[in-house]
Amino acid sequence: xxxxxxxxxxxxxxxxxxxxxxxxxxxxxxxxxxxxxxxxxxxxxxxxxxxxxxxxxxxxxxxxxxxxxxxxxxxxxxxxxxxxxxxxxxxxxxxxxxxxxxxxxxxxxxxxxxxxxxxxxxxxxxxxxxxxxxxxxxxxxxxxxxxxxxxxxxxxxxxxxxxxxxxxxxxxxxxxxxxxxxxxxxxxxxxxxxxxxxxxxxxx
Numbered sequence: 370x371x372x373x374x375x376x377x378x379x380x381x382x383x384x385x386x387x388x389x390x391x392x393x394x395x396x397x398x399x400x401x402x403x404x405x406x407x408x409x410x411x412x413x414x415x416x417x418x419x420x421x422x423x424x425x426x427x428x429x430x431x432x433x434x435x436x437x438x439x440x441x442x443x444x445x446x447x448x449x450x451x452x453x454x455x456x457x458x459x460x461x462x463x464x465x466x467x468x469x470x471x472x473x474x475x476x477x478x479x480x481x482x483x484x485x486x487x488x489x490x491x492x493x494x495x496x497x498x499x500x501x502x503x504x505x506x507x508x509x510x511x512x513x514x515x516x517x518x519x520x521x522x523x524x525x526x527x528x529x530x531x532x533x534x535x536x537x538x539x540x541x542x543x544x545x546x547x548x549x550x551x552x553x554x555x556x557x558x559x560x561x562x563x564x565x566x567x568x569x570x571x572x573x
Contacts, residue, residue, distance in 0.1 A: 376451075392448055446564050458513050
């Protein structure tokens, strides 16, 4: 069982990474192989809409995305984490998800003529278990959380539930204080338990 956490924060050791690491640590204790990718400092461009991935069956933009995408493909479970920036995920995570979603769909499908309807064959993410994690000092959690849920459900993933939304409240004045959010810590532990149980049930 391999679990990949992706921290969309531009701060390499910020609160988002801390919450994701809480889940990964719990998963590792249960025997899962875990990895955390921090997008901070990565060379990442947004999707250019070039449509070359339709023929190439991969994103043709050469930067740090390629290695990240390979780790996503190899994972059974994905933790997608982002701090809330103006009620949205960060530009770094948006770039990864846009390119992954587009090229991951065309890797498994062919483009049809304009007058033809699609019957999708799935994506490279089909049946991966996904959980969003968002972090904010105060507001904007729901919109950001919904962005990550919408990406997962449009890409044939399985979304794991929890006893509450996977949100952390931290960072007042830019502080690195995720550990002080005792309720958030409990939520992350619950998420780890549920993700592990679901993946075991799926035979991972």
